[in-house]
Amino acid sequence: MLNFDFYNPTHIVFGKERLNELDKLVPQNAKVLITYGGGSVKKFGTLPKVTEALKGREVLEFGGIEPNPRFETLMNAVDVVKKENIDFLLAVGGGSVMDGTKFIALAANYKGNDPEKILMGGAGTVEEAVPLGTVVTLPATGSEMNMGGVVTYNGGKLVFMSPLAFPKFSFLDPTLTYSLPKKQVANGVVDAFVHTTEQYLTFPVDGRFQDRTAEGILQSLIEIGRKTMDEPEDYDTRANLVWNATMALNGVIGSGVPQDWATHMLGHEITAFYGVDHGQSLAIVLPSLLRLRKEGKKAKLIQYAERVWNITTGTDDEKMEQAITKTEEFFNSLDVKTKLSDYGIDASGIDLMIGGLEAKGLKALSETRDITLDVSRQIYEAAL
CATH class of the missing domain: 3.40.50.1970 (Rossmann fold)
Incomplete structure (x- = not known):
């Protein structure tokens, strides 16, 4: 740790x-x-x-x-x-x-x-x-x-x-929060989920409490995400969403472990240039980023597959891909689409977003600083 x-x-x-x-x-x-x-x-x-x-x-x-x-x-x-x-x-x-x-x-x-x-x-x-x-x-x-x-x-x-x-x-x-539109609730679930993965899907440092707590938040959000959209006045379900969202970013699960935040930085550019909701931008970026950084995140991705999604069979590559696919499916189950094209954004917009990252000096992102502007471009391209 x-x-x-x-x-x-x-x-x-x-x-x-x-x-x-x-x-x-x-x-x-x-x-x-x-x-x-x-x-x-x-x-x-x-x-x-x-x-x-x-x-x-x-x-x-x-x-x-x-x-x-x-x-x-x-x-x-x-x-x-x-x-x-x-x-x-x-x-x-x-x-x-x-x-x-x-x-x-x-x-x-x-x-x-x-x-x-x-x-x-x-x-x-x-x-x-x-x-x-x-x-x-x-x-x-x-x-x-x-x-x-x-x-x-x-x-x-x-x-x-x-x-x-x-x-x-x-x-x-x-x-x-009962009166919130479904779309805002769904965006909130995604935001809390990705806050958690930004602090969890990095590399192992034997932070056992942090890992287990993060996994609990992710599993809870998976369990309640759609239900709290469909049954907004179910108090216990909504109470769990409220507390999980708070615990996802109050410092507890991020203490003593490496943190990423590249998904957020890339997502911010989608929002800035195209007005896509914050939660939607995260759902677009995360699956593509995980696929491109499988090797760097391998140990934690396999842990994520096994502990969060209960994927215990197959090769390491198969486990990682299944976990990423399950993540995409979860976002889509909340009616949050995961491709740039779903929001009317095509390849011509990538230069704008890369320019935004460059202007802010965001040229070496992630927990290992290995997401260069070229890699960021590849992530956007994979999200088309």
């Missing part, structure tokens, strides 16, 4: 009908800015419940944070924070709202005139952030219990990380 530090200060409040407990967790004298995306938090009654729980405090709202939150939108919120002397942020929504709110928390106290540098490796220069909490309405990203985020800037999706961005608390009420 590799050396590691583990730190996660987020207080999780899990279960139904607990939003009234916001009153205990948000300081009584706080001036609160609630951030959210579209109108669904109003339409389905989540926002009124939140504001009722915050009664007695001065509360402002900032809506309109889009999927793949844009830097310009978030800077408008930063202006509100500064002008109104906001001292607590509460994100009500899914990963985009939570990621965007983390950026707002950091940018509001950024000392320079170029807050975009937070997205370019400069998050560590921020010395203080506005405290934030979250109310999760879409299980997918794990942003409710980690220190990272992704923001769209100049057409690209850029990652930032800072310990100051950990939420103070996060409310995970599975019933708040």
